[in-house]
Amino acid sequence: MMSVDGLMEGEFFMNGDDACAEGAIAAGCRFFAGYPITPATEVAERMSRRLPEVGGVYIQMEDEIASMNAILGASWAGVKSMTSTSGPGFSLMMENLGLGIMLETPCVLVNIQRAGPSTGIPTLIGQGDMMQARWGSHGHYEIIAVVPDSPQEMFDLTITAFNLSEQFRIPVLIMSDEVVGHMSEKVVMRQVAPEDLVTRPRPAVPPEEYSPYLSGDDLVPPMAVAGEGYRFHVTGLTHDERGYPVMTAEAQDKLVRRLVDKIRLNKKHILRMEEVGLDDAEIVVCAYGITSRVAKRAVQLARQEGIRAGLLRLIVVWPFPEERVRELAAQAGAFIVPEINYGQIVLEVERCAAGRARSILLPHMGGGVHHPETILEAIREAAV
Amino acid sequence: MKLWRKPFDFHEQATAPSKVVLNKDRCKGCEYCVVFCPTKALVMSTEMNAKGYLIPVELPDGKCLGCGLCEAICPDFALWIVPLEAAQKGE
Amino acid sequence: MIGTKTLTDNPVDLYLRADRMPHIWCSGCGVGPSVACFVKAIHRTGLDTDKIAIVSGIGCSGRVAGYVKVDSFHTTHGRAIPFATGLALANPELKVVVFSGDGDLAAIGGNHLIHAARRNIDMTVICYNNFNYGMTGGQLGPTTPLEAKSTTSPYGNCDPPFNLPHLVAACGASYVSRWTVIHPRQLEKSMAEALTKPGFTFVEVLGPCPTTYGRMNKLGRGVDELRAYQERCVVSNGVDPRDAEIGLNGPILVGNFVDLSRPTFWDHCVKIFGRAQKK
Numbered sequence: 230m231m232s233v234d235g236l237m238e239g240e241f242f243m244n245g246d247d248a249c250a251e252g253a254i255a256a257g258c259r260f261f262a263g264y265p266i267t268p269a270t271e272v273a274e275r276m277s278r279r280l281p282e283v284g285g286v287y288i289q290m291e292d293e294i295a296s297m298n299a300i301l302g303a304s305w306a307g308v309k310s311m312t313s314t315s316g317p318g319f320s321l322m323m324e325n326l327g328l329g330i331m332l333e334t335p336c337v338l339v340n341i342q343r344a345g346p347s348t349g350i351p352t353l354i355g356q357g358d359m360m361q362a363r364w365g366s367h368g369h370y371e372i373i374a375v376v377p378d379s380p381q382e383m384f385d386l387t388i389t390a391f392n393l394s395e396q397f398r399i400p401v402l403i404m405s406d407e408v409v410g411h412m413s414e415k416v417v418m419r420q421v422a423p424e425d426l427v428t429r430p431r432p433a434v435p436p437e438e439y440s441p442y443l444s445g446d447d448l449v450p451p452m453a454v455a456g457e458g459y460r461f462h463v464t465g466l467t468h469d470e471r472g473y474p475v476m477t478a479e480a481q482d483k484l485v486r487r488l489v490d491k492i493r494l495n496k497k498h499i500l501r502m503e504e505v506g507l508d509d510a511e512i513v514v515c516a517y518g519i520t521s522r523v524a525k526r527a528v529q530l531a532r533q534e535g536i537r538a539g540l541l542r543l544i545v546v547w548p549f550p551e552e553r554v555r556e557l558a559a560q561a562g563a564f565i566v567p568e569i570n571y572g573q574i575v576l577e578v579e580r581c582a583a584g585r586a587r588s589i590l591l592p593h594m595g596g597g598v599h600h601p602e603t604i605l606e607a608i609r610e611a612a613v
Numbered sequence: 614m615k616l617w618r619k620p621f622d623f624h625e626q627a628t629a630p631s632k633v634v635l636n637k638d639r640c641k642g643c644e645y646c647v648v649f650c651p652t653k654a655l656v657m658s659t660e661m662n663a664k665g666y667l668i669p670v671e672l673p674d675g676k677c678l679g680c681g682l683c684e685a686i687c688p689d690f691a692l693w694i695v696p697l698e699a700a701q702k703g704e
Numbered sequence: 705m706i707g708t709k710t711l712t713d714n715p716v717d718l719y720l721r722a723d724r725m726p727h728i729w730c731s732g733c734g735v736g737p738s739v740a741c742f743v744k745a746i747h748r749t750g751l752d753t754d755k756i757a758i759v760s761g762i763g764c765s766g767r768v769a770g771y772v773k774v775d776s777f778h779t780t781h782g783r784a785i786p787f788a789t790g791l792a793l794a795n796p797e798l799k800v801v802v803f804s805g806d807g808d809l810a811a812i813g814g815n816h817l818i819h820a821a822r823r824n825i826d827m828t829v830i831c832y833n834n835f836n837y838g839m840t841g842g843q844l845g846p847t848t849p850l851e852a853k854s855t856t857s858p859y860g861n862c863d864p865p866f867n868l869p870h871l872v873a874a875c876g877a878s879y880v881s882r883w884t885v886i887h888p889r890q891l892e893k894s895m896a897e898a899l900t901k902p903g904f905t906f907v908e909v910l911g912p913c914p915t916t917y918g919r920m921n922k923l924g925r926g927v928d929e930l931r932a933y934q935e936r937c938v939v940s941n942g943v944d945p946r947d948a949e950i951g952l953n954g955p956i957l958v959g960n961f962v963d964l965s966r967p968t969f970w971d972h973c974v975k976i977f978g979r980a981q982k983k
């Protein structure tokens with residue numbers, strides 16, 4: 230059912246890409262710039278149909294570099310904005326993802342991961358961009374990345390992604406994958422109550438007193454937008470609180486520390502994970518995205534065999550839930566990390582486990598998903 | 614002044630004898646104002662500013678007719694003109 | 705003329721971040737005078753400065769955004785135009801200006817330039833053309849004339865340049881002009897026309913770069929470069945911009961080349977997106 234203001238409500242059978250677009254609209258996104266790419270095209274297609282219905286703007290840009298920049302510009306005009314892409318397009322967005330981080334621009338970037346490197350298998354799944362999501366742009370920064378495991382979460386987590394991006398003034402990545410993007414399932418859509426929609430912190434001072442990068446305790450500076458009379462300056466160069474470039478190691482130190490710390494120190498407000506049977510788990514399967522659904526089945530089967538296995542599903546992958554993995558490392562004997570790459574998140578698990586528990590990688594090179602039996606077998610092996 | 618041809622935007626460019634004001638700290642001594650002034654109202658001085666550039670100075674004979682060219686082409690927003698009348702009132 | 709003239713402040717300071725002066729540009733650089741013309745043009749149009757946003761890329765002229773006292777964005781190399789596209793479409797009440805250099809706009813950002821012109825996005829692009837990459841020390845760029853010397857064309861440039869007015873006109877720009885900084889009155893007027901005209905408007909500003917391009921091509925000091933512009937420029941309003949190629953020597957055509965009306969991207973949006981709302 231569509232309500233008067235063009236938002237959808239009720240139960241629908243739809244694919245993850247479409248659900249993501251609907252989540253964005255429910256979150257208040259009214260600007261989308263993108264470039265067609267398999268398997269993310271459906272997000273753009275749905276936005277091109279839906280945004281005009283709700284008074285938003287869709288533009289198909291000349292490439293992904295332009296798309297990323299256009300959503301930054303739209304955000305600075307005060308409109309919630311999003312782009313979606315995959316594979317090579319994600320690589321093209323990296324440069325200006327950095328600009329978004331530096332200017333502290335709320336926006337959402339959806340990556341429906343496919344198998345790489347390069348053109349790889351455009352139509353089939355991969356999870357090979359997880360480290361690129363973390364470190365793909367140059368320089369040192371923190372990022373927020375969420376990983377949905379179902380069309381329902383494509384809807385829900387897109388709303389979460391917008392909220393986090395507004396709250397912390399940072400581009401938020403939705404690191405989905407081809408299978409979640411293309412699978413169709415029941416999606417329950419709801420209108421989000423206005424109080425559940427976060428909007429960026431706004432300046433409380435008159436323009437003469439406004440400094441674009443002066444923040445309080447939460448390290449997130451209030452954000453004026455273009456056209457309001459603040460006449461602010463922002464730059465991708467290292468800058469001071471006024472937004473003016475300052476080319477010194479001291480200014481660099483101060484800025485980068487704040488950009489990183491505003492995420493690190495606010496981690497408890499950002500992290501989200503699902504835990505299944507971890508209370509007494511000796512074997513912890515750590516998985517994310519579509520892989521976690523297979524892992525959940527494997528854990529169930531292992532429990533039926535009497536093995537104390539559990540699942541740690543990462544919903545927010547970046548920042549990484551270091552503390553929780555450390556706790557589990559003290560309790561469990563082994564982590565099993567199935568992922569559709571040749572070992573990325575397993576490196577984080579291994580780092581946090583720091584030798585207190587084994588970390589076992591179950592790689593899949595892409596083009597398909599793990600079989601539950603493969604994970605179950607690994608659990609059995611680890612249990613002996 | 615007698616003009617051999619009336620400029621197309623003469624109505625909005627009416628000139629009046631003026632005084633040239635220099636913000637010494639901004640000047641980078643490029644000499645544009647001196648070289649392109651149609652009446653040669655300015656010369657380079659021997660005075661050096663804090664950045665080490667020689668700066669221009671207006672000649673005392675008041676030749677500036679207020680055409681505004683120096684103001685328009687100064688790369689450093691360092692000089693501008695004030696109509697003599699206003700300048701004498703000390704505005 | 706801006707406001708009342710005083711003995712204490714340059715009238716253009718009203719539109720500048722005076723607290724950031726002196727600026728970073730070299731002695732005799734032409735970026736400064738083009739900015740002076742630009743703010744006088746803003747004044748001339750009477751546009752509400754609270755509604756003007758200026759976006760720059762990277763390079764010497766990429767620093768312009770940092771000196772003009774409006775909402776201003778110093779973005780990444782070549783990407784000012786798509787950033788500005790987002791601003792302009794998300795808030796059509798804004799007057800969005802892109803002020804950047806030839807290398808930024810036409811080389812690394814060339815793809816964005818042609819598409820913004822094709823779409824006829826409501827924005828004014830001011831391209832400061834100094835015929836080389838000044839900030840990085842004088843490498844050849846997309847406008848460097850054939851045979852010209854640069855740090856990466858030590859034997860002379862073998863890389864044919866863009867004729868920018870022809871390029872953007874061919875792509876559909878609504879307004880195209882070219883002036884130099886030694887034509888301040890025409891430049892200011894042209895910028896004012898570009899700022900008030902709907903659609904994609906483009907002003908190419910030629911100016912001296914005594915530090916790199918001028919030095920490498922033995923053009924003398926800034927004053928000599930300006931004199932050369934005075935001598936070489938032929939005011940040619942209304943000529944077909946295809947004839948406005950710039951060589952190492954010889955005449956340079958300047959003037960207002962294109963001034964036409966065609967629906968902007970936003971005009972199309974309003975009309976066509978309207979269909980979605982009627983349902």
Ligand code: SF4
Pocket residue numbers: 635639640641642643644645646647668669686687688689690691692
């Ligand atoms: S034009 Fe400006 S910077 Fe150059 S010498 Fe004159 S006042 Fe100084």
Ligand code: SF4
Pocket residue numbers: 631633649650651652653654655676677678679680681682683684694
């Ligand atoms: S205003 Fe004209 S006449 Fe007066 S000093 Fe400047 S250039 Fe010369």
Ligand code: SF4
Pocket residue numbers: 728729730732733734735764765834838839912913914915916917
């Ligand atoms: S290098 Fe050339 S363009 Fe850059 S500031 Fe110096 S003179 Fe101007």
